[in-house]
Amino acid sequence: MKRRRFLKQGLAVIAWTGVSTFGSPFASIPILSGSTAGAKSLAGPPLLIPPLLDADMNDSALGLDVMTGSRRFFSDIDTPTLGYNGSFLGPTIRVRDGKRVQLRVRNQLKESTTVHWHGLHVPAQWDGGPRQVIEAGAEWKPDFTIKQQAATLWYHPHALGRTGEHVYKGLAGMFIIEDDFSLNAPIPRDYGVDDIPLIFQDRRFYEDGSFAYVTSGHDIMHGVIGNYLFVNGAIRPQLNVVRGIVRFRLLNGSNSTIYRLSFSDKRSFQVIASDGGFLERPVSVDSLIFSAAERFEILTDFRDDTPGTITSLVIEQYGGESFQAMDIIVGSEKSQVETMPASLRRIERLNPQEALLTRQFSMQTMSPGGRLTINGKNMDINRIDATVKLGSSEIWEISNKSEMMMQLPHSMHLHDVQFQVLERNGKPPLPLEQGRKDTILLLPGEQVKIISRFEDYTGIYMFHCHMLEHEDSGMMGQFEVVG
Known part of the structure; x- marks a missing residue:
């Protein structure tokens, strides 16, 4: 390399x-x-723009069929693939803040899967994590109201131990939220x-x-x-x-x-x-x-x-x-847009002084065998790793402290919430990390401090490394929001 x-x-x-x-x-x-x-030569195909599934343009549920297919990535070879509503990847789902969204997911695979709405603030039963399994041949009908600002999110499988393979073969798509600000901004x-x-x-x-x-x-x-x-x-x-x-x-x-x-x-x-x-x-x-x-x-x-x-x-x-x-x-x-904006959207800053408590999470690669853990533990679907009070804010201090011969990058993802970065390596976040985030990179030896507010919904959600081979190997935990 x-x-x-x-x-x-x-x-x-x-x-x-x-x-x-x-x-x-x-x-x-x-x-x-x-x-x-x-x-060096220009020989590629036109960029494929994923078709749009717009909730505002559909009175019925938005349909997603999880299916097998094949795609010719090279001129003379067919590659077996997976996709949503097609052979590879899926449509872009577009919704509006404050609007109800109904979906109908049909699993046409010969194995179980899930569909996780990455970055979306939804009730735990519709999160699409490893607890919301869609068996082969079954349907899943999420029904929720959008309660967050305009953002570019995405969706993908989250089957326990098989997420990496499913995503690799093609199961992914974008999920766009619009709101009054985004629709009127220049x-x-x-x-x-x-x-x-x-x-x-x-x-x-x-x-x-x-x-x-x-x-x-x-x-x-x-x-x-x-x-x-x-x-x-x-x-x-x-x-x-x-x-x-x-x-x-x-x-x-x-x-x-x-x-x-x-x-x-x-x-x-x-x-x-x-x-x-x-x-x-x-x-x-x-x-x-x-x-x-x-x-x-x-x-x-x-x-x-x-x-x-x-x-x-x-x-x-x-x-x-x-x-x-x-x-x-x-x-x-x-183009219709001729100027660059000078400012965008004011962000409501969460107050660290109002955090109910501070937790520590250590992402580690451990001997023997290079075990991938958070706080020394592998994922256990029957274990709750953190119990969070509904309506509270918490500070999470996350570190990447692997053994010398096992130093690897990790990226921490929290389901349900968009957090704010308070510190990276003891210093205030630089401009690109001053917005809302749900996934954050930690290189070997790095530490970040984030703050999240857990509101609207109770239930069990995931936190994990989003390097999917790490996730599938057990670098994942669960937090439960309780009333």
């Missing part, structure tokens, strides 16, 4: 290097050779035209074209790292954009890989939102680091580009390869 220099962004300074004690992940696998790394919002969803995933394949998803010692520790990079389920697609301000909704939909995103021409861009919604003001950066399951929304300025200008989105893997992920071609048509 490549070793990379130190890279900076508004989030943190991190060593862009993989720490491996298990050897090459590809050493004993007949992997399909080649990658999108370093490709930002792009024409879905698929100047408001573009982008799901980034790396994959590897056997020589017969099937996904090479194996969980060896290396893959469990470091995640299943791919040598091909997908954007919306395609390898190095092309996108034609308008001349003006374009909004990209970015989702790191990989199983475990940390990505650094930039443009090939080094242009800067404005970050306007993180996991749980808008920042208070745009943050200008020229690169962005985001771990598995994290989302950002960015505005990119193409106003001064001449028609036909080509730039590329570049994705670098943590400890891995660099990919020309997607080529962007600027058209002649001008």
